[in-house]
Amino acid sequence: MLKTTGFVGRRDFLKAGATFLTASSAALPATLTAKGASAAPKIPDNMLYPGVEDEAYGSPSPHEAGNVRKIFPQNEKSTLTASFTPLHTQKGIITPSGLHFGAHHSGVPEIDPEMHELFIHGMTDRPLKFTASDLMRYPLSGGINFLECGGNSAPQGYYPEAQPMPLQYLHGLVSGSEWIGVPVKLLLQEAGLNPKAKWVIAEGADAGFLARSIPLQKLLDDAIIALYQNGERLRPAQGYPMRLFLPGWEGNTSIKWLRRLEVTDRPAYTREESRHYSETLADGSIEGFSMYMGVKSVITHPSAGQVLPDKGYYQVNGLAWSGFGKISRVEVSDDGGKNWVPAELEGPVLNKSLTRFTLPWRWDGSPVRLQSRAFDEWDNVQPTHEAWKSRYFEGSRNHYNAIQTWYIDAQGTVSNVF
Amino acid sequence: MLKTTGFVGRRDFLKAGATFLTASSAALPATLTAKGASAAPKIPDNMLYPGVEDEAYGSPSPHEAGNVRKIFPQNEKSTLTASFTPLHTQKGIITPSGLHFGAHHSGVPEIDPEMHELFIHGMTDRPLKFTASDLMRYPLSGGINFLECGGNSAPQGYYPEAQPMPLQYLHGLVSGSEWIGVPVKLLLQEAGLNPKAKWVIAEGADAGFLARSIPLQKLLDDAIIALYQNGERLRPAQGYPMRLFLPGWEGNTSIKWLRRLEVTDRPAYTREESRHYSETLADGSIEGFSMYMGVKSVITHPSAGQVLPDKGYYQVNGLAWSGFGKISRVEVSDDGGKNWVPAELEGPVLNKSLTRFTLPWRWDGSPVRLQSRAFDEWDNVQPTHEAWKSRYFEGSRNHYNAIQTWYIDAQGTVSNVF
Structure with a gap:
């Protein structure tokens, strides 16, 4: 375990096993520590009668109805619309077609x-x-x-x-x-x-x-x-x-x-x-004709719009991609870019594909600046926000691929900062 | 190009390029040979006014409404239902969640x-x-x-x-x-x-x-x-x-x-x-406890339920998988198993995953018996139907993974045979 950051190596995590999650359970949120089960499991109503028939074309659970694209709609001035993928709810590297941007x-x-x-x-x-x-x-x-x-x-x-x-x-x-x-x-x-x-x-x-x-x-x-x-x-x-x-x-x-x-x-x-x-x-x-999408990554959890309920253990994870080829590595920092720790690439690492990275992390409750930076197989690396801004004319907006900084305040609220 | 079968090696196919598809166009169905375009493209109605807004959660085109699971429904005797994936319309290795079996x-x-x-x-x-x-x-x-x-x-x-x-x-x-x-x-x-x-x-x-x-x-x-x-x-x-x-x-x-x-x-x-x-x-x-699903493959195109409209070029393709690990190779035969030609594994070859195989093929219009057989990284291979039957008691039905034979008659109708 590195001293300068809250990140935990995969080996340390697996070696510690259950103790990592539970040994200091006083410091962990109740939602992470599994609850001790004192009584035998009760039979819920849905086990008392047969369920419904399958649909010819299945749908998400009605309990997930909020998991949708946000639409920037047409208006009087423009027919341009944009549909934003809920990256914060996506796990893995496949986006459901119904949620594709x-x-x-x-x-x-x-x-x-x-x-x-x-x-x-x-x-x-x-x-x-x-x-x-x-x-x-x-x-x-x-x-x-x-x-x-x-x-x-x-x-x-x-x-x-x-x-x-x-x-x-x-x-x-x-x-x-x-x-x-x-x-x-x-x-x-x-x-x-x-x-x-x-x-x-x-x-x-x-x-x-x-x-x-x-x-x-x-x-x-x-x-x-x-x-x-x-x-x-x-x-x-x-x-x-x-x-x-x-x-x-x-x-x-x-x-x-x-x-x-x-x-x-x-x-x-x-x-x-x-x-x-x-x-x-x-x-x-x-x-002109700036066709390739540069190497890029973003931490999807924790990310702006989310709140960490308490200090303690979190699994940092996110997505990385490069228009030039495969992602070779992703590094993560929780001190605004002073120290970088390699994340694990999870699942298949494919050419010009979303690639999932993940790393166990313990948040000590103090404000932190969480970042990720991706490298591709050609050793392209994400620029800092400042480096990106210095390359383009003021007000440029396309091909933004700089390192994203999430600021987590002492209350656990995650927000977007430069 | 092998003499004994209609299969065409990938290299031969690419080397021949357009000529493979068009040189003998008299023998090819009109739907394959691209139509010469004599007039400038006409502007269709859908280019005369803006389209509709996106949905929060997208759906397939209404023109694809027939692409659904077939449901074996509940009845008076049983609450068992089964939903069958339309493998004949699936390309690639991902099944849409709404069509998962x-x-x-x-x-x-x-x-x-x-x-x-x-x-x-x-x-x-x-x-x-x-x-x-x-x-x-x-x-x-x-x-x-x-x-x-x-x-x-x-x-x-x-x-x-x-x-x-x-x-x-x-x-x-x-x-x-x-x-x-x-x-x-x-x-x-x-x-x-x-x-x-x-x-x-x-x-x-x-x-x-x-x-x-x-x-x-x-x-x-x-x-x-x-x-x-x-x-x-x-x-x-x-x-x-x-x-x-x-x-x-x-x-x-x-x-x-x-x-x-x-x-x-x-x-x-x-x-x-x-x-x-x-x-x-x-x-x-x-x-008992026969947990592993054996190595298996099936040609999804052409397959039973389809009709080849005419003799000529077809791209044979299908799916292979093994519960033991990765698919190492798939071979295809159009003479009922006498000669086998290696197919190309298309797309990522992943552990315990559907794997797509494909091979160009020219059908000469005579009746053929089309088969595929998959091998996995442990050198497991699909048994013949006869070998599978001889292993199990009469009327057994689980873990059937034998080579599938599609019979294509002179009219191009594809059907299931042993």
Whole structure:
């Protein structure tokens, strides 16, 4: 056990076993220490008669009805909506499809899959078109990947002061799913590429004709036309009946309701990439086509919006991800970044995927600044908030991936600070 | 390309590229060959006005309303229900929680999580009890695992003739999820184990008091009290608010709505393990406590219930799993088992998890017998139907894991045969 922090190594934790949880039970909250059971278990009413039949398509328990996305709704000025994933209730690396984040610039179109076609045209030997049924005859592949909006964590970059928001609003525009579809490479090969082709303009079938310019190389690498998410067809808000999916790249480039791939020799500089998804650097120059989502992590428990009921033992855990590849390690600090302790990576560590980290921790009841910083296999590391701010022009908000600091006060209230 | 079969190696497939799909397009169904697009894409109605707002908890497209579990309902004689996963529509290794299989001997009880407690008692230093809230303070771990009913594929073992059933009814009592919870080991350590303890009786809070005897060693190995499935709390049909989860073991032992773990020095021989989940071998002896689910695979496309629209190219794909560990390889045959071709393992290959396999295949239009056989890292291999039958007493139905044969007739109709 390190002296400078409250973190407990996994070996120490397991060696101590039950004693760690109970030896100092006077200092532990009642909810952690298991209650001694003096009487035999009583038979509850639900064991006195048979239960109900299963549903054809199951739903969460009504007792979990509060576990939903927070929606930033359409209003008179804008059709933009955003749906924030409740990361504070998610465990593991899969986000339920019903809770996957969304950011829709023109709402969610209702599309009859039989009427929807994908066109591939431009600098090809011949134009082609495909329905979703056509695509399902092709080889399917994919994997478990994160998807993150380029504007996730925007309040952290945009405002000069840390906003008193909960985790869900601060960082809830990232989710994890198993995405399966047709490699774009196969379709481009079938269309026949002009040797001078370098870019592809991808356009969605929403009312905003949302379009992005994608370097051809990415489409030949690991891009898919996604048809399935978490074992079933895409949900409407995720692009039903088909979307582009670009592992590790900013979410906006994974065009939903994909209707058109136009092969070209230059980018289109669409509204989305000139107005929304290019960043102004500190010296006033513009960084365009900033596609990769940087290495990032956030502690989801404890996190802003939660209150620690008492001092004592907590299992710190959170999520880490990188658009460049696998997470190699995550470190955690409870003294604002002076000392760092390696966390354990829990569950599968997959390429361009959410990765769960966890570490036992004993809170002594005094105010602390809790942080995590992730490293990926290319030795990218999260910047500090100050380093991130110094790179971008004031008021920048996209691609914010700095270290998150949670401040826990003496009452156990967790809040967002810089 | 092998001469004896229609299977195409991945390298051959990629090398041939588009030509594989299109060169002999006269022989390919129109739905596979992409249609040439002569006119510019027309603007569909859904691009003329903004779409709808997102839902707080998303749902599948109404166009996918047919993708549901098939329910074997309660009736006057029995409260047993079974919900069969539509494996023929699943891609990847995650089953949506709403489509996860279920087998309920006394229906699905409705439980208020605040009223539900787990008791640990018997040969312990002290009895303990836990609510779900208590358990959430403990370290959580888990992973992506399959769960399979011991009675999955029962019609194959039970009936002397192959039944004309679709894939969903034949093999749909297996699913894959990310299961997260508290290691049972931690709780048993906290209770303090009597050195003579060897078994634990696990009991659920359903009207049948469903109970199984679990060897203590399994609970100290990789068992968890599962609280989360695919990123959210368990669904009611999966044991909300808590269930035992035993990776790789027959589903019935992963007791849902878990209310009691009684530590003992001997098994209880409960009704479930004497009446339902012990097998009679060919010589009349009884195999009890047959916990591990054997290595198994099934081709999900093409599969019984489907029709191949025409001869030509198909991507064969399916699922493999083993209760003993990882899948090491899967082989496929289209001549009834004379020649076997290695399939590609697609996506992550995880311990005690569904594993996706796939292989390009050209069907020449003549009747074929399509099969897959899986091997695990311990070199276990699926038996033939005949070998499986010869091991068990006539009419046995549990733990059926033999090679599945799909017969495809000249019209492309896929059916179940032995």
